[in-house]
């Protein structure tokens with residue numbers, strides 16, 4: 001896979017000294033992260049370590065209290081226009097798909113392009129079909145999410161994000177709710193996206209995916225980035241005791 005560019009203007013996401021609290025609970029502790037365009041970052045760590053909170057801060061599904069988050073050169077503030085701009089360009093895929101159950105697959109995909117980007121229905125549906133073909137389920141377009149398998153629903157969720165033509169994709173444990181036989185069909189779509197150069201931040205426990213796709217693996221524990229490295233070093237030569245313990249439990 002091509003190496004990401006390394007010029008400073010090519011930063012997709014930057015977090016500088018980010019802190020966040022849920023009430024009294026200090027959930028993110030001085031997070032510093034620079035993601036170049038084209039990077040594929042895997043974030044792992046124990047349950048409750050702050051992985052979801054960290055990536056949800058990137059598109060303001062959670063609000064941080066200290067530090068700077070800059071996405072494609074836009075600094076996240078209270079400014080709703082900036083939040084909207086960032087959300088348009090940052091796609092997010094969740095563990096539980098979060099499709100609208102009362103809309104067809106095609107309608108799920110076309111909704112945001114019509115309402116947010118003001119595309120015509122015809123144009124939005126054409127784009128939706130293009131991405132449903134890419135995730136290999138165009139024949140499901142007229143069905144409702146409840147009629148699809150989990151793996152198919154997750155591929156719809158990915159197609160729906162891609163319809164907004166995002167610069168960055170965030171994945172929060174996209175395969176954790178799937179039956180084992182469906183994990184591969186979702187990972188295969190993610191691998192293709194990576195090969196096409198998409199900037200990706202993926203919270204996942206799929207270490208095979210991390211080894212083949214990530215250019216960098218980040219380990220979080222107790223709200224901190226404890227260790228990060230390219231995958232070979234990360235898995236073969238973990239430096240921190242907590243990383244070693246985590247890897248010994250999951251590998």
Ligand code: ADP
Nearest residue numbers: 022025027045046047048049050051052053054
């Ligand atoms: P991870 O994704 O690594 O499992 P999370 O980011 O979901 O971790 O959660 C980190 C910590 O913050 C956990 O202890 C969790 O219980 C707590 N937490 C998450 N969301 C909230 C919330 N909305 N209010 C209060 N505490 C929360």
Ligand code: MG
Nearest residue numbers: 051052053172
């Ligand atoms: Mg989580």
